[in-house]
Amino acid sequence: MSKHTGSCRCGLISVEASAEPIWQSYCHCRDCRKQTGAPVMAFVGFREADLAWFGEAKTWRSAGGLSRSFCDHCGSQIGYRDERLPGEVYLTIGFMDAPEDFPPNLHAFEKRRLPFLHISDDLPRYQDQSVER
Numbered sequence: 001m002s003k004h005t006g007s008c009r010c011g012l013i014s015v016e017a018s019a020e021p022i023w024q025s026y027c028h029c030r031d032c033r034k035q036t037g038a039p040v041m042a043f044v045g046f047r048e049a050d051l052a053w054f055g056e057a058k059t060w061r062s063a064g065g066l067s068r069s070f071c072d073h074c075g076s077q078i079g080y081r082d083e084r085l086p087g088e089v090y091l092t093i094g095f096m097d098a099p100e101d102f103p104p105n106l107h108a109f110e111k112r113r114l115p116f117l118h119i120s121d122d123l124p125r126y127q128d129q130s131v132e133r
Contacts, residue, residue: 004046006096008076013055015091020021023090024102025130026119029109036077039117042093043079044102051089077128106130 004021007014015028023045030043057069059079065083070076079091106123107113108130124130 004007004096004098004101006078006091007080008055008071008074008095010074010076012073013053013057013071013076013078015095016052017050018021018052019047021046021102022088024104024106026104026107026123027109028048028113028117029067029106030112033114035062035068036092039114040119042102042104043090044093044096045088046085047091048081048089084109 002019005014006017019046023043025043025045027041027043033039035041055071058072059067059069060067062080066080067079067083069078069079076095077092078095079089081089093102093104096102104123107119107125109128110125111127
């Protein structure tokens with residue numbers, strides 16, 4: 001396995017993953033839209049123990065027990081941790097240096113997808129959360 005890496009726009013915060021991801025998905029929830037300013041977000045999840053961090057991100061408490069992280073220098077969104085999923089970290093695809101390596105394999109919160117957004121694929125679509133919490 002090649003090492004997966006990610007970084008913010010300015011490079012002050014970066015990560016190296018020593019294992020393959022445990023999750024890859026789209027999220028259509030309102031909270032992710034508000035956090036990112038995008039009509040849909042894509043995430044890649046890793047076990048915390050498989051990540052080596054360089055630099056320190058800022059975090060804030062979001063809805064539903066999430067702690068979202070970002071770079072306070074350039075503003076890049078990094079990802080989130082969910083207190084109901086201990087030991088897991090979900091990074092935004094845009095934070096990853098090779099986002100093409102992490103194609104989403106499902107849609108979460110499909111019922112909240114914006115009506116003008118059409119993603120034609122055959123991926124599973126969950127009306128709510130896609131990860132059991």
